[in-house]
Amino acid sequence: MAQIVDTNSFRQGMMIKWEDSIWEIVDYQHHKMGRGGAIVRTKLKNIYSGTIIETSFRAGERFERVVFDEREAQYIYKEGDNYVFMDLENYDQIYIPATLLGDKAMYLSDNLEVTLRLYEGNVVGVDLPNTVALKVVDTPPGYKGDTVSGGGKPATLETGLTVTVPMFVEVGDVLLIDTRTGEYLERDKSKGV
Numbered sequence: 001m002a003q004i005v006d007t008n009s010f011r012q013g014m015m016i017k018w019e020d021s022i023w024e025i026v027d028y029q030h031h032k033m034g035r036g037g038a039i040v041r042t043k044l045k046n047i048y049s050g051t052i053i054e055t056s057f058r059a060g061e062r063f064e065r066v067v068f069d070e071r072e073a074q075y076i077y078k079e080g081d082n083y084v085f086m087d088l089e090n091y092d093q094i095y096i097p098a099t100l101l102g103d104k105a106m107y108l109s110d111n112l113e114v115t116l117r118l119y120e121g122n123v124v125g126v127d128l129p130n131t132v133a134l135k136v137v138d139t140p141p142g143y144k145g146d147t148v149s150g151g152g153k154p155a156t157l158e159t160g161l162t163v164t165v166p167m168f169v170e171v172g173d174v175l176l177i178d179t180r181t182g183e184y185l186e187r188d189k190s191k192g193v
């Protein structure tokens with residue numbers, strides 16, 4: 001049975017069905033018009049194309065809320081334009097196109113566990129852990145005595161992602177990266193650094 005929500009129930013991250021597609025609510029604001037009714041200005045992201053649009057709805061307008069099935073999976077390898085994941089429940093291989101992953105592909109390392117979002121049996125999104133550990137493959141050398149200064153330098157990680165890191169980071173270090181912001185957090189202490 002479909003769950004119906006109105007504009008008063010909107011929350012960031014909520015998924016709704018609108019114009020024959022599924023949209024994620026990125027942002028919303030309620031506005032009271034002078035004599036007329038209130039409107040809700042929204043910023044919506046199409047989960048299939050990644051397109052972000054801005055649109056307004058009348059206050060109280062109703063939508064079908066989309067609730068996803070979730071499945072735990074593990075990234076195993078890349079094949080052509082697809083990324084291959086293994087379903088941790090039944091060990092099936094699931095092929096996900098690079099276009100669906102977008103920038104999230106830059107955080108995928110071998111055996112990384114993720115959550116797949118499914119709608120009507122099809123993968124429509126991949127949720128990464130908040131932090132991932134990635135190895136530095138290229139960065140300029142640090143200088144003696146320049147260990148905790150306010151400056152930073154670029155570092156290229158094993159997936160091709162480039163982040164700004166402190167001067168003391170060296171090639172071979174394993175770093176914890178925030179997947180929500182793409183920022184360096186710290187060296188991974190569990191890797192013996």
